[in-house]
Ligand SMILES: Nc1ncnc2c1ncn2[C@@H]1O[C@H](COP(=O)(O)OP(=O)(O)OP(=O)(O)O)[C@@H](O)[C@H]1O
């Protein structure tokens with residue numbers, strides 16, 4: 010089993026997927042833009058060979074170099090779990106005749122308008138929306154869809170350039186600020202709670218499923234610095250409040266022609282119980298969501314993903330023992346972390362429930378919270394009872410304060 014894995018060294022989570030591939034018996038051929046000498050030890054140990062390319066986003070160049078590097082040797086899989094490279098992986102598969110999802114299928118997971126059209130065509134509930142490429146098209150779409158609405162890039166990530174627009178005057182003010190966005194999606198604003206539906210699939214069939222809730226909704230968390238965003242996996246997937254979202258997710262996978270690998274979907278539940286599709290990618294959720302899923306069931310999904318894509322098998326038992334919550338912290342003030350208040354007291358009282366404490370240490374420079382959801386660090390904690398898990402996360406959010414200066 011020979012696997013070409015794109016960008017094994019970046020982002021950080023890729024180290025563990027690379028390790029997982031080696032652990033299930035694959036020979037792993039890494040392709041990335043990091044110099045071989047800069048690879049993390051875990052990555053280096055897991056790789057059979059590595060090709061450094063000058064620009065990993067330059068599709069034609071990477072394809073030519075990979076082809077020359079393999080020089081006719083067959084490989085069994087070409088994989089990427091990083092959103093900007095999933096289409097490149099598909100293109101490489103097609104050029105080299107390697108099995109896996111087609112470029113067209115992957116496009117349905119990447120282009121936010123196309124995905125909604127395909128999902129709507131299967132009779133599923135998506136926000137009313139239109140693709141817009143000019144100001145005139147935005148105005149026409151707003152007319153048809155009505156306010157409030159959401160305007161966001163077709164290939165967005167991390168809520169970048171995503172705006173809720175409440176009326177015409179707000180639209181007038183917004184348009185000059187988003188001229189750099191070439192192509193956007195103009196959507197009906199769906200009011201409700203926001204969840205994920207995550208899977209590992211084998212030939213389109215989910216062999217692993219997870220749901221997590223965002224507290225609060227990402228757009229609110231990503232536009233208010235004082236908030237400590239929380240994401241909590243839902244232990245009990247059988248409860249009636251969650252089932253319709255899982256059902257929607259399964260139908261979405263079918264509608265988009267999922268193959269084998271990770272998926273990460275977002276969905277909304279309105280106050281009246283209606284569930285609405287949000288977006289989906291054919292890669293895992295970022296910001297440590299896979300660690301949370303692992304802590305939910307004490308499993309290793311980095312390795313189980315590898316088993317699923319290499320061997321079409323999923324062997325782990327998945328006892329859902331905990332609701333696992335991640336709490337992202339943002340320091341007050343700018344510059345370097347000077348002081349962390351409340352952490353020792355929190356650990357002394359609730360440390361038994363804390364799986365990971367990964368806050369920036371005193372002296373470290375603050376991260377840009379607009380650029381990375383991980384912000385100035387995070388805690389992962391877990392509890393079998395949903396209300397208690399949520400309450401512990403809320404306590405960590407309010408009682409632990411980081412100060413920078
Ligand atoms: N139609 C909508 N109705 C209500 N809220 C929306 C809608 N579209 C997007 N949002 C809000 O904006 C956030 C970001 O949108 P979306 O998930 O589509 O983009 P993204 O930038 O790819 O997100 P991510 O942060 O997952 O990378 C959503 O999580 C949600 O809170």
Ligand SMILES: [Mg+2]
Nearest residue numbers: 167168275288
């Ligand atoms: Mg999203």
